[in-house]
Amino acid sequence: MKVVLASARRKTARARVVVKEGKGRVFINGVPLEILEPEVVRLKIMEPILLAGDLVKNIDIHAEARGGGIMGQASAIRTAIARAILEWSGSEELKKLYLAYDRHLLVEDPRQAEPKKPHGRSARAKRQKSYR
Template identity: 55%
Template sequence: MSKVVHTSGKRKTAIARGTVKEGTGRVRVNRKPVELYSPELARLKIQEPLELAGDVAESVDINIRVVGGGVMAQAEAARMVIAKGLVEFTSDVKLKDKYVQYDRTMLVGDPRRSEPKKYGGPGARAKNQKSYR
């Protein structure tokens, strides 16, 4: 039986779940090959952990499903799934160190969230101005 690893990644309100299994290097995001993913900036973001992994990425298939959030948040959540999945699949400490050194958010979530809006203004901190004239 072949080895299968399930991982998840989050960024803001985007949640990505993925499976890493032995294969031929196919990566799919929402059933679409990563090469066809658009916009280009998001695609490059998703491909970063694959390029850092090198040969390891060509021996596995990765399927990712992403829901919620915006385009870039989804891309960063998917990228986290790929990085965490490859590290868990290979159990390679050097690969983990390489990811952490390059960009820690590949393996560790970013806790920042948008601040809730308060009364008295249009946003979280902005208040309605008054002029007294």
């Protein structure tokens, strides 16, 4: 039985995906994708699956995400799913399709939130200085 493992990161979220032969079921943190809430997250995660089309009909996808927020996890999961499906199929056409649709389906976004500094409200903002 063929099993493919893939992982991805987004901000502080980490995602792992296992793809194996099955009936086309998709589980995100143990929850079926069809009933995953909120809908924005569900649609974001479904993008690589919808683009792959019939390739996904005979595989099961199990995704787990840890850390970060809900959208960071969704982005990490979608990248990991796209990578896993690509490795499973080995299709060069699918790779071109993913890259043309959205480069972040295969390439991670390395940006991270800058840490807060002392004497300020956020990473860059400081208290205004008054001379009068």
